[in-house]
Structure formats: structure tokens, C-alpha cells
Amino acid sequence: MELHAADQYLVAPAEAGLLEVYERLSGTGLFPPFPPVELPGGVGGLVARGGFAQAFFFPAEVLGLTFKTPKGRVVRAGGVVVKNVQGYDLVRPFVGSFGLLGEALEVVFRLRPGQASAFLKKPFAGEFPELTPSPRFLFALLEEGTWWLYAYHFGHEKEVARFREAFAGEEAGPMDLRLLFPQGMGVGEGPLRDLRFPWGDGGKPPAAPGLFRRLAEAL
Amino acid sequence: MELHAADQYLVAPAEAGLLEVYERLSGTGLFPPFPPVELPGGVGGLVARGGFAQAFFFPAEVLGLTFKTPKGRVVRAGGVVVKNVQGYDLVRPFVGSFGLLGEALEVVFRLRPGQASAFLKKPFAGEFPELTPSPRFLFALLEEGTWWLYAYHFGHEKEVARFREAFAGEEAGPMDLRLLFPQGMGVGEGPLRDLRFPWGDGGKPPAAPGLFRRLAEAL
Numbered sequence: 001m002e003l004h005a006a007d008q009y010l011v012a013p014a015e016a017g018l019l020e021v022y023e024r025l026s027g028t029g030l031f032p033p034f035p036p037v038e039l040p041g042g043v044g045g046l047v048a049r050g051g052f053a054q055a056f057f058f059p060a061e062v063l064g065l066t067f068k069t070p071k072g073r074v075v076r077a078g079g080v081v082v083k084n085v086q087g088y089d090l091v092r093p094f095v096g097s098f099g100l101l102g103e104a105l106e107v108v109f110r111l112r113p114g115q116a117s118a119f120l121k122k123p124f125a126g127e128f129p130e131l132t133p134s135p136r137f138l139f140a141l142l143e144e145g146t147w148w149l150y151a152y153h154f155g156h157e158k159e160v161a162r163f164r165e166a167f168a169g170e171e172a173g174p175m176d177l178r179l180l181f182p183q184g185m186g187v188g189e190g191p192l193r194d195l196r197f198p199w200g201d202g203g204k205p206p207a208a209p210g211l212f213r214r215l216a217e218a219l
Numbered sequence: 220m221e222l223h224a225a226d227q228y229l230v231a232p233a234e235a236g237l238l239e240v241y242e243r244l245s246g247t248g249l250f251p252p253f254p255p256v257e258l259p260g261g262v263g264g265l266v267a268r269g270g271f272a273q274a275f276f277f278p279a280e281v282l283g284l285t286f287k288t289p290k291g292r293v294v295r296a297g298g299v300v301v302k303n304v305q306g307y308d309l310v311r312p313f314v315g316s317f318g319l320l321g322e323a324l325e326v327v328f329r330l331r332p333g334q335a336s337a338f339l340k341k342p343f344a345g346e347f348p349e350l351t352p353s354p355r356f357l358f359a360l361l362e363e364g365t366w367w368l369y370a371y372h373f374g375h376e377k378e379v380a381r382f383r384e385a386f387a388g389e390e391a392g393p394m395d396l397r398l399l400f401p402q403g404m405g406v407g408e409g410p411l412r413d414l415r416f417p418w419g420d421g422g423k424p425p426a427a428p429g430l431f432r433r434l435a436e437a438l
Contacts, residue, residue, distance in 0.1 A: 050306040059308065060276040075430055086415055087269040087315025088431040089278065096306025196305055211294055211438060212307040218437030219430060 014044030030111040033061035035152035044104040050096025064108035098205030114154030122169035124149035142191035233263025249330040252280035254371035263323040269315025283327035288438040317424030333373030341388035343368035361410035
């Protein structure tokens with residue numbers, strides 16, 4: 001992994017684990033666009049599925065990509081500067097394309113600064129609540145018959161303290177959720193939910209629009 | 220134009236002017252992802268060129284699109300909810316594709332709230348400065364032989380007041396810049412610059428990567 005702390009981005013091979021990224025960033029005051037939770041397929045799997053647990057526009061946090069198309073072409077898309085996205089964007093259609101546009105080889109993530117972070121959990125009532133301050137990540141996990149709401153936030157110390165107080169949950173820690181998905185992580189009823197999808201073992205990708213499939217065939 | 224103030228989005232026909240959008244939003248406390256400046260092609264032209272003057276990731280502010288592909292297919296892409304972008308994204312590749320993927324018919328913009336706004340100008344030294352607070356929009360315009368730096372910001376009253384003080388410029392107002400581009404607004408040396416490009420009369424679109432052209436042909 002290649003950390004560019006001053007420019008706030010990280011270049012990670014697709015096979016890097018999400019918790020490996022957290023380890024690499026430890027002590028830097030910089031955070032990636034996903035919570036400290038290990039998921040199938042590492043960074044490449046995460047990007048193919050369009051992220052996890054985010055309460056923001058995840059594709060914008062993927063600054064660049066190298067990927068291999070279904071026909072075997074290797075494509076470099078995007079760059080490392082977020083402000084200056086110049087058009088002809090092949091990064092954003094790849095993110096969340098569930099493998100239809102190919103396989104990621106390397107991912108450039110935007111990092112964001114934070115002086116503090118908090119990972120909390122409390123019982124989940126079945127609907128994702130509107131929270132103030134709004135944490136950057138929110139998901140629900142079924143554990144031994146009980147659904148828990150997990151929230152992860154980072155940012156200014158005061159902001160994180162206010163979140164901690166308002167959320168009023170128990171402390172949580174980094175988790176490995178790969179064992180929940182022995183047949184792969186897909187969309188479908190299962191023990192995990194975020195703001196976009198329920199995630200199930202062996203679940204399917206969402207149906208792709210016809211035009212998007214056409215696009216995939218062209219690559 | 221169809222304003223959904225509670226849900227903070229606006230549906231605009233591609234031919235709507237940028238200043239018409241500002242008029243429509245007047246008094247609502249909501250702002251679009253472009254400054255109060257009229258440009259060629261209205262909303263459709265703006266989206267084809269990938270926005271104007273933004274210091275943020277413009278494509279994320281385009282929530283949805285209806286467009287006509289070069290082969291004449293009419294495509295509805297995206298939706299009206301930013302958090303829940305579900306993948307298979309055809310909106311973001313369209314934004315900034317300079318007509319290569321077709322022509323916008325209707326655009327759904329995310330709106331953002333602001334209690335106050337300020338449009339200021341001061342002499343431009345040739346490089347875009349790092350400003351604190353950082354205004355949402357920044358561009359440079361050549362007027363009668365002198366380059367001016369224009370900055371437009373909106374947000375909380377205090378934030379805008381701090382910007383006004385730090386920038387220390389003269390008041391500016393809505394402008395019609397269409398007359399600068401009788402042969403069309405494209406990328407190239409001219410009397411207008413933003414963080415991405417110099418914009419010139421009759422300028423060309425930037426060169427598209429081969430894979431992107433392939434994608435365009437498939438639509």
C-alpha cells in the first residue's frame with residue numbers, strides 16, 4: 001500500500017484487506033471511506049459492491065482505479081485529485097458494478113482527516129434512525145438472534161464527542177465479517193444491512209439496467 | 220422546473236438557463252451546484268461540460284438524468300436520493316462527457332441549504348489561491364484586459380461572513396457569459412478559467428480515452 005498522507009490518498013492493491021488499510025493508517029489522523037470491518041474480497045470486493053455502510057456518496061471517494069475488463073483489457077481510470085475530475089469518468093460506473101465491468105486491480109482512495117473516532121453499537125429497532133450528528137457509517141448486524149445498530153464516526157474531537165453522547169451506545173471494535181459470507185457477499189436477506197441493501201450469503205448482484213449491460217459488453 | 224424543497228432536489232429541463240434556476244430557487248434557502256452565471260446551453264450544456272467553477276465533486280450533485288444516446292435511445296439514469304446510489308451508475312459517466320454519450324433532456328440536481336450567500340471579485344494573480352473558508356465556486360474572468368478572480372459561496376451566515384471578510388473583494392452580481400462563446404464553450408485558451416480548465420470560444424472537448432469512446436459507441 002502506498003500512503004500519500006500530505007495529499008490525503010492511499011493506493012491499495014485490490015486484495016488488501018479493509019482492516020489492513022486501517023492498520024496502515026493507524027496514527028496518521030487519516031481515515032478511509034469504509035468502517036473498520038473486514039469483508040469478503042478486501043478493497044476490490046468493497047469497490048465492486050459500491051462500498052459498505054456509508055451515509056455519503058461513496059463513488060466520489062474512489063479517486064482512481066486500475067481494473068481488468070471482462071475482455072482482459074487493463075484500464076487505468078481517474079487520478080488522485082478530487083476537485084479536478086475532468087470528465088469521461090470510468091471510475092464511477094465501475095464502483096458498484098458488482099463485477100460486470102471487470103475486476104479491480106488497484107484502488108486509489110481519498111482519505112479524510114479526523115482527530116478522533118468512535119465505533120458504537122446499540123439495539124437496532126428495524127429502521128435506520130436519523131442521527132444528529134450523523135455518523136459517517138451505519139449498519140445493522142444480527143448477532144445471536146438480536147439485531148444491533150453499529151455506527152462509526154470520525155472527525156473533529158468535539159464532533160465525535162457529541163456523536164458519542166447522542167448515540168449513547170456501547171463501545172464496538174474492529175470486526176471480521178467474512179465468515180458470514182462463505183458463498184460470497186451479495187444482495188439478499190441475511191445477517192447484515194446497510195443504508196443501501198440487505199446483504200446475504202451467496203446473494204445476487206442487483207439487476208443491471210440493459211444499457212449498463214451493453215456498456216459492459218463494450219469494454 | 221420542478222422543485223422538491225423538502226427533499227432538496229430540483230428537476231430541470233436541459234434547456235433551462237442557470238440564472239432561471241437561481242430565480243426559481245430565490246427565497247427558498249436552497250442552492251444549486253453552480254454559481255449565478257449564465258453559460259451556453261443552460262443546464263444541459265453545463266452537465267455535458269462537467270459543471271463550472273466548482274471546488275467539489277460536481278458529478279455527485281447530479282442525482283439523476285434523462286438523456287438521449289447518440290443512437291437515439293432515451294435513457295433514465297439515477298434517481299433523486301444521494302445516499303442510496305445503488306451501483307450501475309450511468310449518471311456520472313454522462314456528466315462531463317462533452318456530448319459523447321448523448322444529449323441531456325432533463326437533469327435532477329441536488330440542492331444544498333444556505334442561510335446566506337456572497338459573490339465577490341478581486342484582481343486575479345494568475346493562480347487560484349487556497350482560501351479559508353474555501354468558497355464553493357471559484358473562477359477567473361478576463362474583463363477589458365484585466366483578469367478578475369470571482370468567488371461565490373453560500374452556507375451558514377457566520378461561515379459566509381468569515382468568507383466575505385477573508386476574501387476582501389468587491390461585490391459581484393449574476394452575469395451572462397454566453398456572449399463570450401458565440402462558437403460554443405469548449406476547452407482552450409480564452410477569457411474564462413476555472414479549477415479544471417481554461418474555457419475558450421469554439422474550444423474543443425478534451426480528448427476522450429479510447430475505452431470511453433468504445434463505451435459511447437455501445438450506447
